Amino acid sequence: MPASRSATSLGPGLPARQQSLRDHNLALALRVVSDAGGPVSRAQIAGATGLTRATASTLVELLLAGGLLTETALLTAPGSGRPAVGLALAPGGFGGLGLEVNVDYLAVTVVDLTGEVVLREVLDGDQRGRSPDVVLKAAARLAASALATAHGRGLRVAGTAVSVPGLVRDGRHVRAPNLGWYAVDVLAALRRNPSVAALDLSIDNEANDAARSEVTAELRSFLFVSGEIGVGAGIVLDGVLFRGTRGWAGELGHVSVDPAGPRCRCGAQGCLEVVAGLEAVTRAAGLTPTQGLPHGVALTAAAEAGDGATLAALEAAARALATAIGGALHLLDVGTVVLGGAYARLAPWLVPTLSRCLQERLLWSSWEGPIVRPAAQGAEAASLGGARSVVARLLSEPERWLVT
Numbered sequence: 001m002p003a004s005r006s007a008t009s010l011g012p013g014l015p016a017r018q019q020s021l022r023d024h025n026l027a028l029a030l031r032v033v034s035d036a037g038g039p040v041s042r043a044q045i046a047g048a049t050g051l052t053r054a055t056a057s058t059l060v061e062l063l064l065a066g067g068l069l070t071e072t073a074l075l076t077a078p079g080s081g082r083p084a085v086g087l088a089l090a091p092g093g094f095g096g097l098g099l100e101v102n103v104d105y106l107a108v109t110v111v112d113l114t115g116e117v118v119l120r121e122v123l124d125g126d127q128r129g130r131s132p133d134v135v136l137k138a139a140a141r142l143a144a145s146a147l148a149t150a151h152g153r154g155l156r157v158a159g160t161a162v163s164v165p166g167l168v169r170d171g172r173h174v175r176a177p178n179l180g181w182y183a184v185d186v187l188a189a190l191r192r193n194p195s196v197a198a199l200d201l202s203i204d205n206e207a208n209d210a211a212r213s214e215v216t217a218e219l220r221s222f223l224f225v226s227g228e229i230g231v232g233a234g235i236v237l238d239g240v241l242f243r244g245t246r247g248w249a250g251e252l253g254h255v256s257v258d259p260a261g262p263r264c265r266c267g268a269q270g271c272l273e274v275v276a277g278l279e280a281v282t283r284a285a286g287l288t289p290t291q292g293l294p295h296g297v298a299l300t301a302a303a304e305a306g307d308g309a310t311l312a313a314l315e316a317a318a319r320a321l322a323t324a325i326g327g328a329l330h331l332l333d334v335g336t337v338v339l340g341g342a343y344a345r346l347a348p349w350l351v352p353t354l355s356r357c358l359q360e361r362l363l364w365s366s367w368e369g370p371i372v373r374p375a376a377q378g379a380e381a382a383s384l385g386g387a388r389s390v391v392a393r394l395l396s397e398p399e400r401w402l403v404t
């Protein structure tokens with residue numbers, strides 16, 4: 001739990017405006033360190049923020065005392081003979097937890113303040129046919145166990161980001177047709193576990209959280225397409241997730257690729273996910289998924305073995321994906337498609353056909369062809385992206401975590 005506002009007051013006698021200015025400057029100073037990619041000095045923080053050396057030093061002392069920064073080896077600044085003490089984000093002090101509830105697995109990831117993964121656990125198992133209460137009890141137990149392990153290693157978890165395969169309304173109610181959930185209050189259910197109730201909880205669509213985990217200095221704009229039983233997308237423009245007016249953007253799985261196609265759980269016909277989602281591809285390949293294992297595992301094994309029906313089913317899925325993704329790229333003007341979820345594992349078989357079909361479709365492909373590649377973070381990226389979003393929030397409002 002964050003310390004209360006009164007306990008975090010950095011100067012009990014400060015007027016509200018000065019308090020808010022100091023909070024703002026604390027976040028600025030921390031941002032300089034987190035963006036630097038390596039240790040920085042107090043003087044560099046002052047230079048980058050426009051604050052005086054004295055103010056920067058005061059802020060740094062608070063952040064050091066609060067366990068958000070740590071001192072490193074001496075730095076020698078270019079053009080200056082005097083070495084300065086380096087400052088970096090403190091590993092191992094604070095962290096964030098990401099909890100993903102998906103159709104055929106649950107996953108948890110804990111990262112520290114530097115974004116490094118401290119622990120990750122995945123529980124495979126088909127969640128369909130189980131009540132939301134049962135699924136969320138299991139998810140809460142997984143989160144509580146990860147919390148206990150993190151605490152045992154001295155990590156203070158600042159919050160939990162929950163990723164779900166569906167729409168989130170009003171920051172809590174989840175509509176996930178693939179799970180048979182139509183207005184499930186996920187956060188209220190998770191809070192019934194006392195260990196989880198003590199945390200700051202937030203919730204987002206799994207493709208959004210997974211897309212966040214793929215943003216790098218080099219890759220700032222892309223369409224992230226997550227394929228499991230359902231198909232979702234995260235739209236990232238100049239490093240920022242595009243959420244739409246109500247937070248519901250990215251429902252690529254319910255874009256029609258065949259108006260006369262099979263009925264989708266959403267009620268419409270021929271949605272992308274009933275043609276190219278893993279259940280549909282597994283069926284088209286004539287495979288029987290192993291009990292308790294995700295569909296992607298059986299598909300990957302059959303594709304690796306060169307099974308003809310599986311390869312044909314994956315090729316057909318790639319064509320359907322190109323129809324939906326081609327539409328999205330024409331609307332958005334982004335040049336890179338990142339395949340996540342089980343599509344990341346299946347990329348060797350999906351990418352060639354998908355790239356060729358997009359090349360044929362895109363109006364500008366003779367100028368610049370599309371780049372299609374698997375997610376760098378692999379199949380369980382949503383819980384990682386969620387955990388990192390907790391850390392990003394912490395870095396943007398460090399005053400909540402400083403007790404003076």
Ligand SMILES: [Zn+2]
Pocket residue numbers: 253254264265266267268271
């Ligand atoms: Zn649909």
